[in-house]
Amino acid sequence: MVITVRTRFIDDALTDIATGPDGPAQIVLLAAGMDTRAYRLDFPTTTTVFELDRPDVLQLKDRLLAGTPELRCTRRPLGVDLAGDWSTALTAAGFDLRLPTIWLAEGLTQYLEAPVVGGLLDRITTLSAPGSHLLIDVVGQSVLDDVSMRPWLDELAHRGMPWLYGTDQPEELLHPRGWLT
Secondary structure: OHHHHHHHHHHHHHHHHHOOOOOOOEEEEEOOOOOOHHHHOOOOOOOEEEEEEOHHHHHHHHHHOOOOOOOOOEEEEEEOOOOOOOHHHHHHOOOOOOOOEEEEEOOOHHHOOHHHHHHHHHHHHHHOOOOOEEEEOOOOHHHHHOHHHHHHHHHHHHOOOOOOOOOOOOHHHHHHHOOOO
């Protein structure tokens, strides 16, 4: 249920921002995975959606989506390591540093270590023109510290998906970088 509510909230926010009078013409989905917003949401035809994720994930997604109807917007999948420097690949794919951007980091930060989260946000901030928006979710540190969550978190770690990062004050991550919360 939580994922469904989060997805709907983000769908609505993305659509409202992208279709508004000053809606950015480019959207960057970080750790895009099997996200189908470029197919599902009614973005303007002038919108480019950059989907960043591991190459193997994007190749699987492309195979699974083969034969789907043509998109209204432009979709540009980029196989990159989000823990590294992906800005060169993004600009080479047509990302325009002069244009406002909608950034989406959904279901990502908990799988990264704190320095990588900071580096990711620094890179996003550096690449953002005035008028850009950042949609991000974070797991609360209180969730990671909750004794009742330990069995579930241990199972995630056992499956190779440990939750490494959380914060109960996301504004402390965002405000110093100039993002309003």
